[in-house]
């Protein structure tokens with residue numbers, strides 16, 4: 633099946649399943665130094681709030697990059713994921729020493745988890761795909777419900793505005809032929825759902841989530857991929873320090889492919 637054929641599937645759940653049969657999620661965060669920036673930045677913020685032996689729920693866990701990292705650091709991790717393809721990739725990495733409760737499920741219905749049972753809830757994926765605002769709000773209200781009163785929520789979005797430049801870096805004809813509204817610069821919501829910084833803030837505010845940090849988690853890393861990947865380790869570490877220095881500055885928040893919000897209820 634091609635992306636064009638998948639785009640025409642009316643059922644959203646099936647569309648997501650089919651998308652990840654084509655998209656290589658397993659390598660997304662770890663295939664290069666540039667790809668690692670999003671993971672390292674996100675982990676840095678999670679670790680600011682992580683107590684020893686915290687209970688973590690990873691919603692839309694993909695191929696398990698975050699779940700495995702935190703489980704192997706001694707945390708009690710549960711993971712829920714919609715795509716069978718990504719669950720299979722995740723299971724392949726599990727060793728007998730890994731004790732992660734991994735289930736197939738949908739972020740809009742977390743009824744298998746009790747109220748107020750997790751210290752940390754990660755939501756890195758469902759809001760890249762749920763296109764209806766009612767589903768986005770349901771998913772956020774479920775994430776809040778399972779979060780302990782003093783717990784922290786980590787929520788990421790794919791930002792609308794930098795993606796045009798990222799696409800242009802791959803396709804010289806993108807500004808004339810790309811899939812976006814030529815007046816508003818709003819991208820078509822497939823294969824991902826895109827949010828401007830303001831749309832993210834509106835959604836979180838309607839869901840009564842108190843935001844503690846807004847973070848441009850990968851910044852320009854994909855655009856600068858070749859240059860970042862060519863860096864020696866010392867330069868890369870200094871690039872990371874620069875990225876951490878700018879990633880919460882308001883003038884950079886739209887200049888990122890992924891935008892991370894740290895919040896509480």
Ligand SMILES: C[S@@+](CC[C@H](N)C(=O)[O-])C[C@H]1O[C@@H](n2cnc3c(N)ncnc32)[C@H](O)[C@@H]1O
Nearest residue numbers: 692693694713714715718738739756757758761
């Ligand atoms: C880009 S991947 C991110 C995976 C991982 N969380 C990460 O950050 O590396 C998005 C993931 O969200 C999952 N997903 C999308 N919608 C979902 C939903 N409604 N419920 C559960 N998982 C969902 C997808 O199947 C996919 O594995």
